[in-house]
Amino acid sequence: MNSSLTADAMYRDSISNELRQVELAVVNGERQLAEQERLLISLKRQNQDLGRAQAELESLRENQRRNEQDRQRLLSLLQR
Numbered sequence: 408m409n410s411s412l413t414a415d416a417m418y419r420d421s422i423s424n425e426l427r428q429v430e431l432a433v434v435n436g437e438r439q440l441a442e443q444e445r446l447l448i449s450l451k452r453q454n455q456d457l458g459r460a461q462a463e464l465e466s467l468r469e470n471q472r473r474n475e476q477d478r479q480r481l482l483s484l485l486q487r
Contacts, residue, residue: 419485426481429474436471443467 443464450460 422481422484426478426485429477429481432474433471433478436467436474440464440467440471 443460447457447460447464450457
């Protein structure tokens with residue numbers, strides 16, 4: 408039984424470590440999204456082509472969605 412508790416603790420530690428990494432990615436993603444949105448606004452004001460900036464913004468949004476889903480999945484695993 409003691410080895411079972413140790414395995415459970417190791418599993419939870421592993422999930423917690425992964426969660427910390429994903430949470431950092433979420434925070435960094437929010438920063439990147441804000442920067443890209445500012446760039447898009449700036450380009451729009453200057454009547455510049457927005458195609459590449461909009462494509463990058465969509466890519467960043469998709470990455471952020473994946474990171475947020477990962478975070479929810481890991482939180483769910485820790486609540487079991």
